[in-house]
Amino acid sequence: MLRRSLTNQRIEYVYIFLSLLLLVALFGFTTDHFLSLQTLSAIMSQLPALTVVTVGMTLVLIVGGIDLSVGSVVALSACIIGTAIVSHDVPMILAVLLGVFSGTIMGFSTGYLIARFSLPAFIVTLGMLEVARGMSYLSSDSQTVYVGSDIQKLALPITGIGISISMIMALLAVISAHFVLTRTIFGRYIIAIGTSETAARISGIKIRPYTIGVFTLSGTLAGLGGLFNLAYIGSADPNTGIGLELSAIAAAVIGGTSLMGGRGSIIGAFIGVLIIAVLQNGLAQLGLSEPSKLIITGLVIIFAVLADRFRRGPNRTDT
Amino acid sequence: MLRRSLTNQRIEYVYIFLSLLLLVALFGFTTDHFLSLQTLSAIMSQLPALTVVTVGMTLVLIVGGIDLSVGSVVALSACIIGTAIVSHDVPMILAVLLGVFSGTIMGFSTGYLIARFSLPAFIVTLGMLEVARGMSYLSSDSQTVYVGSDIQKLALPITGIGISISMIMALLAVISAHFVLTRTIFGRYIIAIGTSETAARISGIKIRPYTIGVFTLSGTLAGLGGLFNLAYIGSADPNTGIGLELSAIAAAVIGGTSLMGGRGSIIGAFIGVLIIAVLQNGLAQLGLSEPSKLIITGLVIIFAVLADRFRRGPNRTDT
């Protein structure tokens, strides 16, 4: 099991990693300064929020769900932290906990609705997307809340190590989620539930706590994403994170996660995040017009799943 | 078959229709002028675009796919028609055909990619969403193209009948799609494919042409939606239709369509469209703040699927 799964996975990673390298090489050729430390550090500072959100999304996809609300929850968490610090003089640590916890609560409510009433996750989280966005406008009074440089320390590279606390936390999230998925009962159970709920129930797995658990995790990670976003920009914008859910899903799927549940890889999803970040950065360095950027982004997404298909062979059919 | 399926379906409609009436009554009580002919005519003039897009989406969902690109395709079609008329002096009929046909082509390409390479529809149409949006910026030079009142005649109520050509066409689309779904081989086959692709293949149904056909239809209907949008506004906006796909999916699911494929109703989806339109209209007449509107919209969506679940009983599990 150990040996083989490692080899299998390594091969999966190799292919998608090659796509990433190809993209990097492409931008290296077409721009002057893409292959530079500065680009690396720019990309690194953009990664944390999308990374943690994608980790949560991957787990949700594996258990057979989907979470469209993450972008709004990121905004909600950022606004709660920002408003707490600025308008209510809450100490930063407490404010951060409050923000992340708001994500936990949103995730738990979503999971509870889905698991308790067997509702379609797509629609429940679509509703939650609106609700969380409305709440983030409410909590910030629809204003951009400037928090200042204290919180930005999270996003600044630590001298000596060269990467920021946000990034370290995001990497920790990747590693622990990978561990949970491959080496714990929780991981096996969510894979089983995502593969076949009936078979999982017959095997003695309780469906509800695991479904709720995964959505709660995704909400919490989105709350953390809000913190990282806030730390990156230094101000909380209730309009942030629109469309983030689609980037996260794209990253997860490019990284080999199935939208049908039961199959997915955290490391793959992280490489998917890197691909998206490199793409955005490279296109901005190229300075292409907005239409061209959109068209290229769309084509790269399609190309990435196409490449994945050719690697995997045509047998597996997802929706 | 005939008698039986009719009875079943009628019951489904009754329940969702009651939700609609409840909503109307609610707004009737809380606002002064909601129950008026003007409100009716305002709603009627907003319906056609969302209606045809939802019809396409419902068919796509039934065949087991999803189409996230419809909003962008609506914009693309509107921009192509607008630019053709204004900048290239193309006769209106020809321009309209061109615009709708652009939707057909987008739909066909999407369907071809999905069916030929068995790619996940979610990701392919996510890519197409970006591509079509980029193309609509390109075709309109990122400007709102003012077309004028000629094309608006489509959207104006015909004296005597009281409804517009757009609306008549949209209703025709609803009726014919309902007919196709319930009374033709094509309809049965897409239900079969959506229920189980393998079973359909073993039964001797060719999957590809039907999948491609349904996506092409959805693209064409989105193209038509672009025309109706253009006719409603009188100008083509390359930014129109953002998020339309989510409204269309919500309408379809509220109307009883399963996101897992194989089950759905066009009439139900149309009532779903009405619910969404009534909700928007009523909230605007109430003049609530933006946050409250968002939160109410989200809760209504969740409540609608919850009500549907209680009616259907807890057995069916969708994602």
Add this chain to the structure above:
Amino acid sequence: MSSALLEISDLSKKFAEPVLRDINFEVHSGTIHGLVGQNGAGKSTLTNIIAGFLSADSGRILLDGRPHTPKTVADANLRGVSLAVQEMSLIDNLSVAENIMLRTFPAEFGIIKERQLLGSARQLAEKVGLGSIDLQRQVSSLTLAQRQLVELAKAISCPFRLLILDEPTAALTEAQTKIIHDLLRGLVQSSRAIIYISHRLDDVLELCDKVSVLRDGILINTRKTCDIDASWLIKEMSESTGEIEEKHCFKGQKSKRLSVLDMVTPRTKNPIDLTIHGGEIVGLAGLAGSGRSELLKAIYGLEERLSGSVKVHLENEQWLSPMNASESVSACVGFIPEDRKTQGVFLGQDVCSNITISSLRRFCTWPKSLDLIKEREAVTALISKLSIVCSSFYQSIETLSGGNQQKALVGRWLMAGCNILLLDEPTRGMDVGAKAALHGELFAFRDRGNGLLIVSSELEELMLLCDRIVVLSDGECSGEFTRHAWSKELILDAAFRAYKVKNTETFNAEKIFD
């Protein structure tokens, strides 16, 4: 004998490893040609290739003397090849009538003629013995047996030259099987042929004109059925006699293991009481639709219990009362469902995780992480103990043959340390050898002092395995027999009892057959 309708030469097919090797095979017009072989021998693969669902790697197929290389099932249909598959191809969201007529909707300009559809479907349904079923029901509401009959009706709905039936009677009772056989005899005319796959060798010998034996992807032998008998077939299939000595001695201590008290399910009329002792195999017999599966699920905690309870007895006079599946597993009760594919195994996951899913706690080390090496060792040991045929334990479970999938499911519960096992149709669709092997495992399980409750539609199987047989009839308990005090007639009589008592005049075939 007339000329060859189907001629296959040097056909090979490989998945992960070769599944069919240089098959040479002929089917003549006017015959019913049997195809037998162990689980995984390649029967379904071969027929799926002929029917266009799979493509061969090499070799040649001639149909009517012309090359036959269908790319899709639809292509093969056009050439007159019709297939009824083992894992059924019914569309749950369509009605019975629509499923039957799926290939040949009566239509004008693509618009379906409803009346004609119903009429034709009715005729076909009657032919297969589904005479009085409501054709407008969704097929998802049918029992397995009914679904199998619908599948058959669907296969004969379009004009065919070659009809391929992959285990058409696996879920049917004897009476239903007889109707089907009569139908098939009538269908074979001078220009048609039927390929008939079954593990019921007596059926094959009785029905078919010729029979071919597949073993490990090689076509070993083709004979006329009049020249051979079942033991010859078994020998050819497996190179061994496949006989198992009956170990029907109930030698366990008579301690109660599981008792069911006043169980009422939606289908039952009267409360049901049942006790399983350690070292005992209890059978649950009854006609199709009599509510056996439902009772089993209710005991396990999957199905709704209207009232009643289950007690799992522990060593020290104490007992547990599991309310749902996960509590049952904690109480060391295991369940293997009748629908292996959708409810039993996790398709797409490897053999290893399919086996260990219910016993992961055993492999947990501090801090809550799985010891993959320990897991691997345990699974390897189990695979060799149960002799599950797979290339490795990380092979995807859906690529295993049905029999081996079933063994893996038994393995799941052995791994979980169950001492009570509930099995629903455990050997459906399994060959003689695999069946015997599974039976051996069940006996061994019993002999370790564990209790079993088995539902099977094959009375012979129950009579071979069980120490006691409880009979359900139309949702009520209509008899209980112990070994040596039963006979086939007595059991059948009990199985029919509720239907007869209820209304002797309107006692109709449907009640029995559906």
Add this chain to the structure above:
Amino acid sequence: DGETLPSESPRIALVMKSLANEFFVNMADAAQTHQSENSQQYSLIINGIRNESDITQQVSIIDQMIAAQVDAIVIAPADSKALVPALARASQAGIILVNIDNRLDASVLSEFDLVIPHVGPDNKEGARKVGDYLASILAAGDQVAILEGIVSSINSQARRDGFEEAANARGLIIATIQSASWEQTKAAEITSAVLTQHPRLKGVMAANDNMALGALSAIKQLGRLDEIEVVGFDNISAVNKLVREGEILATADQHGDLLAVYGIEFALDTLAGKEVQYGRKTPVDLITREILQGRD
């Protein structure tokens, strides 16, 4: 019964581009305050659209307001031409119209024989002022980048044009113009990429303050706050603070609060039968550190 009953006070609808954007929220707040101070005189319904450039939704809102039989509509149009046909419908229904913020297109108005009073600032002019100020700090030949909003939005286009004019007039070199869709995060990402590609960049001109905030954070991240100046537009409170602290060089204030109030007053005057035909241009003020310190 579209005409007001004598006993009923008139209902005015304020239709805006967004209610999720600080500029318009301030506008709405000011209008709300005005209404509560004059609650005898009129009642107010405020609506905004979800996405600043979703014209369709704004047209729907106008139709909904016609259906709600309001007496006057004060609108900040999301597009100068596209809204006119819908406003013509409103006018036909006897509703008084006032145009605030961007000006509706004169030629299309005349096509519909409409005269709608306008109260509003000149976005392009404002952007030019901000651009000029940036240029006065930088030297001719310095490189600047422009961040525009959603490319098809008229505000974005006007401000971009104003920045461009100022830069060209003062000899600044425009290194790149890219859209960050009005968003902070996107602006930060694009700015860091642009800074890599154009290491000698000296200034970033953002078409709104949120994008300016994003650009600022990217610059801080790279530790180049001393070398690069950022200007924005809108004077939202967060940026106002940063201008004061000297991190952002300048922004522009369009006095959104006044806009809505002026618009409502126009409408009330018209309803009262006074003749108000003319537009009223509102000021766009340059906001810099000196100016703010001067005000204190």
